[in-house]
Amino acid sequence: QVQLVESGGGLVQTGGSLRLSCAASGRTFSGYVMGWFRQAPGKEREFVAGIKWTGGSTYYADSVKGRFTISRDNAKNTVYLQMNSLKSEDTAVYYCAARNFPLITITTRSYDYWGQGTQVTVSS
Secondary structure, X not given: OOEEEEEOOEEXXXXXXXXXXXXXXXXXXXXXXXXXXXXXOOOOXXXXXXXXXXXXXXXXXXXXXXXXXXXXXXXXXEEEEEEOOOOHHHOEEEEEEEEOOOOOOOOHHHOOEEOOOEEEEEEO
């Protein structure tokens, strides 16, 4: 059974940094795509970044390009989201997701497994 467990959220000031982690377990993830999504209060869940587990190709939402970096550690079965230059509009619950198909997509319904989420709050 696939499990995704996020950690690393918290409260940070505008311009600060956080690194989120997603520990994945339950199977091997070669051929999977791992994604980070976020959901702010009253808004729909939106794509943030994605990475192919095999090969490491990445894709970012325009709103975070140049500020966020997604990466993975194969040995630890963990995906990371390094978030720099944080803005108040980055405040949201951040979710890790896994897709059993080697193509990065931004649609939530394309992902098969989800973590429970971790809160990120950016204060000015």
